[in-house]
Amino acid sequence: MNNNKVIQVEGLTKMFGYFTAVNAITFDVEKGEIFGFLGANGAGKTTAMKMLIGISNPNSGKAKVAGFDVFTHAEDIKKNIGYMSQKFALYDDLTVKENITFFGGIYGLSRKRIKEKSAVLIEELELEKVANKLVGSLPLGWKQKLSFSVSLLHDPKIVFLDEPTGGVDPITRRQFWEMIYKAADQGTTVFVTTHYMDEAEYCDRVSIMVNGKIEALDTPKKLKEQFKAETMNDVFLKLARG
Amino acid sequence: MKRFIGFIKKEFYHIFRDRRSLFILFGMPIAQILLFGFAITNEINNVDIAILDHSKDATTKEIINKIASSKYFSIKQMVNREADIASVFKKGQVKAVLNFEKDFSKNLIKEHKATIQIITDATDPNTANTISNYVNAILQKYQKELNKDITMVYQIVPETRMVYNPELKSVYMFVPGVMTIILMLVSAMMTSISITREKELGTMEILLVSPLKPIQVIIGKVFPYIFLSIINAVIIVMLSIFIFKMPVQGSLFLLGLESILFIISALALGILISTISATQQTAMMISLMGLMLPVILLSGFIFPISSMPVPLQVISNIIPAKWFIIIIKGIMLKGVGLQFIWKETLILLGMTVFFMALSVKKYKIRLE
Amino acid sequence: MSISVTHISKSYKKVKALQDISFEVKPGELFGLIGPDGAGKTTLFRILTTLLIANEGSATVAGFDVVADYKKIRSSVGYMPGKFSLYQDLTVEENLNFFATIFGTTIEENYDLIKDIFVQIEPFKNRRAGKLSGGMKQKLALCCALIHKPKVLFLDEPTTGVDPVSRKEFWDMLKRLQQKDITILVSTPYMDEAALCDRIALIQHGKILEIDTPQSIVKHYPKQIYNVRANNMYQLITSLNDYEHHHSVYPFGEYVHYTDNRTDFNPKDLIQYLESNNLSEVEIAKTVATIEDTFMELAK
Known part of the structure; x- marks a missing residue:
């Protein structure tokens, strides 16, 4: 196996009754890559992602995530990935520190390690003043950044982000992407599922799912050339309309 | 009027499409009556x-x-x-x-x-x-x-005759209590939940930004539950008559009127609860803790009021369920008419009017 | 004026949600309120739809005062709140019928207004609203808000959580509605939707940053923006931020938008600097500002 490929998917399929939610998708993601996984609501991207993070069993096909088979080693996958979604991020009624300690604990970090990590994290995000405040009282942008850092606490090989920056103000959003670039630069693979096409522009490569199939997969630049479009949004519109 | 009917129609759609709630709504009274009647009993045998x-x-x-x-x-x-x-x-x-x-x-x-x-x-x-x-x-x-x-009496016996329920059938005591609980629960909890659900969904915002008057929304919300509660009351009385052979001594008509009065007071409480809670969950918690517990503990349903500490006895007076239990026990077990329970009825009526007025007043025409 | 807002302020406990907001919307205009979550958009919508009362200032909608004449406003505006706010357990048709009845009208009476939109959801008219896709729900909600032929339409983040295809269709629908003499106030966190409005107000932290047409807002961007790219994005951003003459550095899709604080900036200097920082494949090209650039410059 090529060590640079942290996600390898071949012919992965998921059926619900007679409905094929994910139809034989095939793709690879390399180490340190920012991979955009795009599709409209109901195109099957959530189902596909659930299979990759080991919480849903595929019907057929092959998939290895972080070197582990999704059929046989789902538990090992979970230890090696981080996950952040806009809907579920952090506990609003716990403080910044308590959240970090809690999530560190979930991933089995030692108490000492959690202490070190949270000190570094709080300093990097400049959260010293609010470290003991409830997360619920922080502005949305801060929460997002904190939540991303928390998903990286256990140094996962891959981090899955579900629509990470929808609705965030433009400046915070850029700070967020800087954090993503940094993580990728340090070798973490970033897997972004979204239906916001402007988020797609930031990815190294993107795949676009339509009706359960991957209909396009390339760098944003090449996709735009291929579809003679100015933005990823136009690429998407052209693809979805067939 | 057309607006109002449209509103009520919508409420019935909600009720009849939520199969699970509907099942609880009608399954609960039957289950409770049977439970209290057969399992939880004060009777002793052998x-x-x-x-x-x-x-x-x-x-x-x-x-x-x-x-x-x-x-x-x-x-x-x-x-x-x-x-x-x-x-x-x-x-x-x-x-x-x-x-x-x-x-x-x-x-x-x-x-x-x-x-x-x-x-x-x-x-x-x-x-x-x-x-x-x-x-x-x-x-x-x-x-x-x-x-x-013997002509001479040997012993002065303290008169503790058992009246009205000479056979000591505990189901006779439970029927009025269970009926009170069910009516309270269905009316107050269901209305408060159905109103807060609209808040959670965001549809309340649209209703507010519409020409519907607050009173129309309130009555529209409440009306279907009056109807359902009456059906429930009928089911309970039928069960007690036909399964437990418990006769209703007094007038069924009076029993019906008094029940409607109590239902309306419970509905008003439900609206009040919905004005102070933002989510269905809070509404349910307040209904359970704030209404159910007092009804069970302080209304005289299970624990006799006379044996409570004085402060609790005083508190029990502000619980509508207490008066309703006195009234329906009177009608069902003693067969008395309005001339014996007019005082309790008046108190219940006063409470109902008070709660109604308060809930209309408290019902917000805006979001805060 | 269809909507006129003068010096509106609103606070919740500690938070100042709106601070001294003033703007006007002309009849028949499609006016956009552009800002991120938490900027105060929803609060402003609720004040204008009479759901909240402002602490200070006044506002009129369709000529009526939002406090004194709230009843008149309630029967003459259409409102689509941010959350999906229809009855999930009612079918498409039942929802529409319900909203028609409470506004004292019927579907037939105003059918031509909603026809364009309704034909798209008509095949599903017996389906429960909860089982519709995001785009369909949004169309149904719009139909419900339009059913009584409102003079002013308030749409609070109608396209949030909706895929690009449905978003595009939705904006096309708004453009058509505008031709039927309906004033539309729409809010969105997506800067790319700003260009579709006649005029926009950029809003953040409860303050309006600027009001103008989208074209002039971008035209007034004070600096020349350069698209910069290189082989490593993260190193590029850090190097640019370390460059002593940088004015702003924002990742922007596959590029970084860079502005310099010198008037006689020469891109060659920057290329040289970046290459000395071990970056290769460096490209620099002029580009035009977007609404997002303006927003960030103003919010800075």
């Missing part, structure tokens, strides 16, 4: 008792016979010494021991007074209480027979 008879004379024998022949008790064993009583209880074989004093018959005739000690296992206080009541009842009956033949 309770094992022991007897320690120091006199062994004609009178004690007769009394023992009476007790043994009643279906409530079966005499498990005879005890010979007082010292054995404790061990009998410890083995858990019997629930009570009857201890006849020495020279029972002689004392009764000479001193017109004889003593029998009823020792009960009070680890289960309800049963213990019931047992001693039943024994007392049997003794009194026997005394009456005794006194009938």
